[in-house]
Amino acid sequence: MPSQLIDKFNRKITYVRLSVTDRCDFRCVYCMGDKMTFLPRVQLLTLEELEWLGCAFIELGVTKIRITGGEPLIRTNILRLFQGLGKLKGLKELVLTTNASQLVKMAQPLKEAGVKRINISLDTLKAARFQKMTRTDKLEKVLRGIDAAIQAGFKRIKINAVVLKNRNHDEVIDLVRFAVDKGIDISFIEEMPLGEIGEHDRAEAFYASTKIRQDIETSFTLLPSLETTAGPSRYYKVIGTETRVGFISPHSHNFCDSCNRVRVTTDGLMLLCLGQEHSVDLRRIIRANPGNLIPLKQAIVNAMAFKPKSHEFDFDEQPKILRYMNVTGG
Numbered sequence: 001m002p003s004q005l006i007d008k009f010n011r012k013i014t015y016v017r018l019s020v021t022d023r024c025d026f027r028c029v030y031c032m033g034d035k036m037t038f039l040p041r042v043q044l045l046t047l048e049e050l051e052w053l054g055c056a057f058i059e060l061g062v063t064k065i066r067i068t069g070g071e072p073l074i075r076t077n078i079l080r081l082f083q084g085l086g087k088l089k090g091l092k093e094l095v096l097t098t099n100a101s102q103l104v105k106m107a108q109p110l111k112e113a114g115v116k117r118i119n120i121s122l123d124t125l126k127a128a129r130f131q132k133m134t135r136t137d138k139l140e141k142v143l144r145g146i147d148a149a150i151q152a153g154f155k156r157i158k159i160n161a162v163v164l165k166n167r168n169h170d171e172v173i174d175l176v177r178f179a180v181d182k183g184i185d186i187s188f189i190e191e192m193p194l195g196e197i198g199e200h201d202r203a204e205a206f207y208a209s210t211k212i213r214q215d216i217e218t219s220f221t222l223l224p225s226l227e228t229t230a231g232p233s234r235y236y237k238v239i240g241t242e243t244r245v246g247f248i249s250p251h252s253h254n255f256c257d258s259c260n261r262v263r264v265t266t267d268g269l270m271l272l273c274l275g276q277e278h279s280v281d282l283r284r285i286i287r288a289n290p291g292n293l294i295p296l297k298q299a300i301v302n303a304m305a306f307k308p309k310s311h312e313f314d315f316d317e318q319p320k321i322l323r324y325m326n327v328t329g330g
Contacts, residue, residue, distance in 0.1 A: 001060075001294070001297055001298070001301065002060070002061075002301060003059075003060065003061055004060065004061035005060050005061055005062070005300065005301065005304055006304065007304045007305075007307040008304070008305055008307070009307075009309055011258070011259055011260060011307075012061070012260060013060075013061070013062065013260055013261065013262055013304065013307075014061060014062055014063050014064060014260050014261075015062065015063075015064040015065075015066070015260050015261035016054075016057045016062050016064070016065050016066070016261065016262055016263070016264065017065075017066045017068050017261060017262075017263040017264070018050055018053065018054065018065060018066070018067055018068065018263075018264050019068045019069060019070065019072075019263065019264060019265050019266045020044075020045075020047075020050060020067055020068070020069060020070075020072045020075050020078060020081065020266060021044065021069045021070040021071070021072060021074065021075045021266050022038050022039055022069070022070045022265075022266050023038050023069070023070045023071070023074060023075075024069055024070040024071040024074070024099070025071055025074055025099070025101055025136065025138070026071065026099050026101070026134040026135065026136050026138070027134065027135035027136065028121075028123075028133060028134050028135075028162075029132075029133055029134075029135070030162055030164070030191050039266065039267055043267045043283075044266050044267060045264075045266065045267065045268050045283055045286075047077060047078070047080055047081045047084075049268070049283070049286050049287075050081055051081060051084040051085060052286060052293075052296075053264060053268075053282060053286065053296070054084075054085045054088060054091070055088060055293065056293050056296045056297050056300060057300070058088055058089075058090045058091050059090070059293065059297060060297055060300060060301065062091075063090065063091065063092040063093065064091075064092060064093040064095065065085060065091060065093070065094055065095070066095045066096065066097060066119075067081070067082070067085075067094075067095070067096050067097070068096075068097045068263075069097075069098075069266075070266070071098065071099050071101065071102075072096065072097070072098060073096075073098055073101070073102035073103070073106055074101075074102065079106070079109055079110070079113060082094065082096075082110060082113035082114065082115055083113045083114070085114070086113045086114020086115070087114070093116050093117070094114050094115050094116055095115065095116055095117045095118070095119070096110065096115050096117075096118050096119070097118075097119045097120075097121070097160070098118060098119070098120060098121070098145075099120070099121045099122075099134075099142065100120045100121075100122070100141075100142045100145030100146055100149070101138055101141050101142060101145060102145070103118075103120075103144075103145030103146070103148045103149050104141070104144050104145050104148045107145070107148040107149045107151070107152040107154070108148075108152045110152075111152045111153060111154060115154070116154075116155070117154060117155065117156050117157070117158070118149050118154050118157050118158075119157075119158045119159075119160050119187075120142070120145070120146055120149070120157065120158070120159055120160065121159075121160050121161075121162075122142060122146075122159050122160070122161060122175075123161050123162055123163075123164075123168050124139075124168045124171055124175075125139075125171065125174055125175065125178060126171070127139050127140075129167070129168060129171075130142075133167065133168065146159075146182065146184075150182060150183070150184070156184075156185055157182075157184040157185070158184060158185040158186060158187060158246070159175065159178075159179055159184065159185070159186040159187070160186075160187050160189060160248075161175055161186060161187070161188050161189065162188075162189045162190075162191055163188050163189070163190070163191075163207045163212055164191060164205040164207060165205050165206060165207040166205065167205065169207045169211075169212070169215075172188060172212050172215050172216055173215060173216060173218070173219045173220075175188075176216055176219075176220060176238065176243070176245060177219075179243050179245075180220075180238060180241045180243045183241075183242055183243070184243065185235075185243055185244045185245070185246065186243070186244075186245055186246070187233045187245070187246030187247065187248055188209060188212045188245070188246070188247055188248070189248040190206065190207070190208065190209060190248065190249050191205065191206060208249070209247040209248075209249040212247065213236075213245075213247065216245060220238050220239070220245075221238070221239040221240075222236035222237070222238060222239070222245060223236060223237045223239055224236055224237075225237045225244055227244065232248050233246030233247065233248050234246060234247050234249070256273075256309065256310035257310075259273075259307075262307070264282060267283060268281060268282045268283025268284070268286065269281055269282070269283075270282050270300065270303060272303060272306060272307040272308065273307065273308045273310075276308045278306050278307065278308055280299055280300070280302075280303045282296065282299065282300070285299050
């Protein structure tokens with residue numbers, strides 16, 4: 001059994017994103033449709049199975065695990081999973097992506113459980129716009145959650161903002177200023193065509209990273225940074241501040257050549273690419289071999305032969321990927 005996952009393109013897989021739920025207390029327009037059907041709870045990986053999966057990946061050379069959803073912090077007893085993973089030897093980074101709605105009460109316990117960094121989804125600072133984009137009225141709760149994470153002492157807290165033309169693209173400077181004032185980082189993300197949505201035309205709403213950067217540079221000076229987080233962001237330092245601005249650009253600056261990650265959905269499918277359907281059913285293997293890591297690790301190793309070279313996102317066609325982002329693991 002190898003101690004390091006390497007695909008056929010000689011890319012080392014050191015980063016796994018584990019989705020713990022497809023449910024969320026928000027309904028973001030780029031993540032979910034108007035009417036959603038969620039998985040029956042019996043189909044979800046249990047917290048114990050998720051920790052077991054973490055053990056397998058770490059023994060195969062993975063050093064970073066990100067917990068995602070849906071909204072991961074609404075899952076019952078989720079802190080147990082963070083506590084279990086946080087004790088595993090070989091794991092260098094246990095990190096989280098959240099909408100921050102639960103952070104007022106959970107930021108400090110997460111820090112104590114071993115979570116190193118938190119990414120927080122926030123696309124707008126305007127209450128009416130927030131309600132339209134998320135279909136909720138919880139902006140103030142999110143802002144209080146961000147403050148709670150800062151007070152808990154998390155390092156390099158980062159805002160993730162999906163930018164849509166004529167919806168929030170006029171706020172990129174305000175969002176950078178917010179990050180600078182808070183002493184945190186921010187990444188701007190090009191929308192990814194996952195699932196069929198009716199709220200907007202993705203081609204018309206697309207706003208490229210290059211344009212976002214041009215907008216920001218009308219008010220701030222950006223200097224390319226050599227710092228990385230093992231994720232897909234390309235970072236720039238905001239001169240005169242501690243803030244970094246990142247750009248995640250699956251369309252305009254494809255990052256597939258350096259892909260170092262796989263995703264596991266909440267029902268146990270290991271997705272070998274965000275923009276492809278290649279997958280392996282790890283839940284079936286876990287439940288068919290209780291207490292035995294060897295078949296699970298072998299299945300993960302074998303799957304590396306099928307990891308594709310790149311995604312196939314295309315706004316000019318119907319989505320090739322019908323699963324929504326909340327199912328994929330945001």
